[in-house]
Amino acid sequence: MRSAEKPAKVTIRPYEPFDLPGMYRVCLATGDSGRDATGLYANPDLLPHIYCGPYPVADPGLTFVAADERGVVGYVVATADTVGFEAWLEDDWWPRLREQYPRELAADPGDGTQDHLRVAHLHDSRPASDELYERYPAHLHIDILPRGQGAGLGRGLMGTLIAALRSRRVRGLHLGVGSGNPGAHAFYLACGFTEARRAAWGSTMVMDLRAG
Numbered sequence: 001m002r003s004a005e006k007p008a009k010v011t012i013r014p015y016e017p018f019d020l021p022g023m024y025r026v027c028l029a030t031g032d033s034g035r036d037a038t039g040l041y042a043n044p045d046l047l048p049h050i051y052c053g054p055y056p057v058a059d060p061g062l063t064f065v066a067a068d069e070r071g072v073v074g075y076v077v078a079t080a081d082t083v084g085f086e087a088w089l090e091d092d093w094w095p096r097l098r099e100q101y102p103r104e105l106a107a108d109p110g111d112g113t114q115d116h117l118r119v120a121h122l123h124d125s126r127p128a129s130d131e132l133y134e135r136y137p138a139h140l141h142i143d144i145l146p147r148g149q150g151a152g153l154g155r156g157l158m159g160t161l162i163a164a165l166r167s168r169r170v171r172g173l174h175l176g177v178g179s180g181n182p183g184a185h186a187f188y189l190a191c192g193f194t195e196a197r198r199a200a201w202g203s204t205m206v207m208d209l210r211a212g
């Protein structure tokens with residue numbers, strides 16, 4: 001194996017604004033249930049505009065990256081307050097994206113791309129309420145490039161985020177994992193999450209941050 005194929009020394013550190021392009025690439029490269037979603041999109045930004053970008057913009061203190069001399073290898077993004085975050089999306093994040101990507105683009109062009117689904121998402125998304133948010137108000141997304149997987153970076157990023165949430169006295173954390181991504185499901189269990197709900201789309205995992 002060439003030495004360039006494995007990261008030499010990966011550092012986990014707080015997010016800097018210059019990380020955002022690399023984070024967008026990681027999001028796309030892992031965006032198909034953990035696999036590369038590049039071929040599914042004509043516009044590489046649409047998926048990260050939903051699942052990556054808004055978090056460091058809304059609350060940069062809850063984004064952490066794993067990076068080496070080749071760039072961003074992985075990240076965790078989060079909000080401490082899902083209800084507040086969704087209100088912020090509605091007021092500040094979605095309106096300009098809806099302008100940029102009009103609803104007409106939500107029509108399926110029939111070429112196998114999924115851009116139209118993401119455009120529909122940003123138009124149809126509305127602040128949701130869920131009794132689960134009371135006990136587990138924070139939520140997260142975590143993604144690591146294949147070259148960084150299986151080396152403890154996920155656990156490291158998760159531990160860093162949990163420490164940051166605990167220092168803010170956030171009481172609990174939740175996330176969604178698709179049924180097509182059993183590896184991530186196993187990862188969350190290994191990190192101490194438990195499964196609160198299972199549905200056809202996947203599982204809602206939770207962690208009480210007051211314990212431990």
Ligand SMILES: CC(C)(COP(=O)(O)OP(=O)(O)OC[C@H]1O[C@@H](n2cnc3c(N)ncnc32)[C@H](O)[C@@H]1OP(=O)(O)O)[C@@H](O)C(=O)NCCC(=O)NCCS
Binds near residue numbers: 033143148150188
């Ligand atoms: C899921 C992901 C974040 C895990 O990060 P990682 O750095 O590979 O995981 P780590 O090396 O820190 O592993 C931590 C623990 O999780 C377990 N784990 C990680 N990936 C696993 C897998 N695919 N299957 C089973 N267990 C797994 C490890 O065995 C380890 O447990 P241990 O410490 O008890 O041995 C990473 O593989 C990833 O980003 N995948 C692609 C994107 C993705 O699926 N994101 C989640 C979307 S919901």
